[in-house]
Amino acid sequence: MTSKLRFSRKYFAIPYSVLAILFVVVPLFMLIVYAFMDGDGSFTFDNFSRLGNGEVWAVLGRSFLMAFLTTLICLVVAYPTAMILADSRLNRWAVLVMLFIMPMWINSLLRIYAVKLVFEDMLGKGFGLVLLGMVYDFFPFMLMPLYTILSSTDHSYYEAAQDLGANPYKKFVHVILPLSLPGVISGVLMVFMPTVSTFAISEILGDSENSWMFGNLINYNLERGYYNVGSVYSLVMLILIFATTIVADRLTGGKTAKQGGKVL
């Protein structure tokens, strides 16, 4: 009986495996193949020579700056918000949490166009407006992991800190913050990674001067059929994101994956 059951259970994994092969493994493979191929389909390292261009690195740097600022602003705004939401006295029926999550129900492109309509005349297209759109779009991804960890932390830790002589400030620094670190890291990852490779928001809210992002660069090449160069840029982005994940994982001793899973 049990062996039969186990046997049949394996089949449940088939749909996902097919999807994963189709949309992850094959494109990744194609990405690598294209990166080492010239227009005629023969092997070459020429595509990588583009990386010698300082302009490319400047764009990449701008993408990282944008992602860093977005993440920082989200964190600074979301942390106190999450603390308030996690306090059951202030948020008795979790209605407030709903209010913060509700924008996620609407397609992000629609929201970005809404931002454009409202703020374009006020701020003008450019770096600032892109930043505003990014923060608005990704804020819930920072809030949720923070809210989850802060509301699930046993209050007796906080009481123990007070009991041992910690005033509210010390309690925050020595107990609340360190205990919420896995939530902070997973929030940072969930905001940083999609923002660093964004192109739609900067396309809609940016101008071509100071808000041309690395994602736009990749998109530009792919749209014009320069698949080989686009693949090289994508590969660079992929490696950088991969490195970021590993660093974050090291920082929390592998706890982020668990926390992120809980949130998703």
Place this chain on the structure above:
Amino acid sequence: MISNKFIELKNVCKSFDGKEVVKNISMIIREGAFVTLLGPSGCGKTTTLRMIAGFEEPTSGKIFLEDTDVTTIPPYKRPVNTVFQRYALFPHLSVHGNIAFGLKLKKIPDGVVTDRKGNTVQRFRKFTKQEINEKVERVLRLVGLEGYGDRHVNSLSGGQQQRVAIARALVLEPKVLLLDEPLGALDLKMRKEMQMELMSMHEKLGITFVYVTHDQEEALTMSDVVVVMKDGVIQQVGTPKQIYDEPANAFVADFIGESNIVSGTMVKDYQVRFLDKTFRCLDKGFNKNEEVDIVIRPEDVEMVKPEDGMLSGTVTSVVFKGTYYEMIVQTGEYEFTVQSTIGREVGENIGLSIRPDGIHITKKMLVANEFFTVMDSDTSIDINGVSFDVAHDGTFKQGDKVKATVDFDDVVLTDYEDEGTVGGNIVQTVYKGSYFQVQVSADNNQDFWLDSEDEWDIGDRVGIKIAPEKFVLEHLAEDEDDE
């Protein structure tokens, strides 16, 4: 060691969302004492402890520590430390880090200096790293965890975590150590060991321990003073021996150990009548013919030949409990629980004999429900917003202030709440040998007491019905209702 009052609670009340959890508690804890707050869950014992620690602020009343009013002082400024129920050890810190947590925050006096204006100013400093290390080592030795400093707290067993929690509290040299059911999560053997260790620590350190538990055996074993609580009210304060031997009422007797509780009347000093027999006892000072509860511990009932006993009955059940037998003896209407090292056979007729010092007389908590209220019509009274029909000889009119009395026997419970005048929840039942004394908390926030032959489960929904003719009404003089 035991000296003057050290912690004092004065008329302390605490409500959560309008629900009173602690009702007007006053008590004094003497320096160096080991005091246990004992009671069933929901009796307010933990809330009381949390108010002493500073985690909750009383709704009204005052708390004094060494004559200082600390009622509104936050926990981090109080010279008390707490051992939490589930330890609350910081998972991001090592054993050493946990214990050093409080030491690193602490400021200690560091001499006085004179400032430019000529005022003397008390200077403070923090502990040095070396001082902290020494203190941590010393307290780890005290709790028997030498060499565990570098361990991660999650790698420790429950008992070891408990010791770290105690060490973390003790290292700050508090004047009072508060313990909130600290042994609840440990297995029986470990618990017994920790009980002994806590007692020896208390003796060694000489500081005041305030301990919260629902385990009566734990309370009786460890404490100098036991405070028995129920429904947010202190039922009795006394030494473990006093609590066990002279329970103040049927609740305490029922809660502390096994007991037979019988209703009876005091014939006169040193003589009590129950189960249609008159017994000699050691109690006096009751009114003549006052109704009382008689508490008899199962081990105080002696089994003798049927003709030699003051009472006689039939054994209906025998259970071997490892070192003794527990037997139920049916005596007329009443079931006696008897403990003895000698087992009897089921169906055997035996006599029961009780020595005078085995008979404990307690004041009956209540014999009737009393309501001080007004007539809300010519034929009904208002009990906390609910109208009950009453029958009377026509001398009462709407608006009259009255005292209405209903005997416990005359309150009837119905299975369905809408069959009663008001619905309610069963809060407590005390078995009185042949019937249950039941407390019902009605939806109009009024407690009703009644005697019932049926067994009810705590939390059951019931309806409460009182026949109009069962109310005994008395006029209240206008000035009387102020008292």
